[in-house]
Amino acid sequence: MKIRAVILLAAMPALFSPASTGAAPADAPASARFDGACDVTFLATSTLHDFSGSARCQPFTVLMARDATGKEVISSVEVEVPVAGMDTRNRSRDGQMREMFRSGQFPRIHAAARDVDVDRLRVAMGKGPGGKAPLDLLLRIREVERKIPATASNLKESGERITFDLEFPVSLREFDLKAPSVLGIVRVGDKVSVKSTFSLTVSRSPEAHSIRRDGGIP
Numbered sequence: 001m002k003i004r005a006v007i008l009l010a011a012m013p014a015l016f017s018p019a020s021t022g023a024a025p026a027d028a029p030a031s032a033r034f035d036g037a038c039d040v041t042f043l044a045t046s047t048l049h050d051f052s053g054s055a056r057c058q059p060f061t062v063l064m065a066r067d068a069t070g071k072e073v074i075s076s077v078e079v080e081v082p083v084a085g086m087d088t089r090n091r092s093r094d095g096q097m098r099e100m101f102r103s104g105q106f107p108r109i110h111a112a113a114r115d116v117d118v119d120r121l122r123v124a125m126g127k128g129p130g131g132k133a134p135l136d137l138l139l140r141i142r143e144v145e146r147k148i149p150a151t152a153s154n155l156k157e158s159g160e161r162i163t164f165d166l167e168f169p170v171s172l173r174e175f176d177l178k179a180p181s182v183l184g185i186v187r188v189g190d191k192v193s194v195k196s197t198f199s200l201t202v203s204r205s206p207e208a209h210s211i212r213r214d215g216g217i218p
Helices: 003-009 091-101 118-125
Strands: 032-046 051-056 060-066 072-082 108-117 132-141 144-158 161-171 186-202
Touching (some): 032 072, 051 072, 118 132, 132 161
Antiparallel strands (some): 108 132
């Protein structure tokens, strides 16, 4: 069963973007709450050799609703990755990486997407095995936030589960990060390629099944 059908059968509360004003109408379309997870891999270059690393984001929640026109949208979704969990399989390099991120003061990297048009993404990614869709991210590292162009691909919908990939580049310089070096000779390159694999599963939490006519969460 496709996620589109799951949403219609879920009998979950109707919610709208935080920017909306006034109560939702009594006959507002249902929405579905998803439990989210993601695994992150990143590839960096250096003057000696390239290296990769991995991390896992913290659990997050996604609310997918239908707007007044029936279009599926996500008004806002936020994901955080703990810096302490980023691993390049090299203890010295990992220590330098945490120092660069100032993990004691800024323990998490934060990413967000706003006003996501789910139907548009589904159509774009559904155009064959190589189907891709552009998506803007707001990425915050330490005290710096930038808009990053990302690409979503590899969409799979099965039963009550959605999976997809998200890829984007990160410039250390644009986030005021000084690339670490070894003895002033081996230096990490400015550009880092990031790929995240997301999994969204229809939530079974009690609040996800509560219904209120005003469209709010109990």
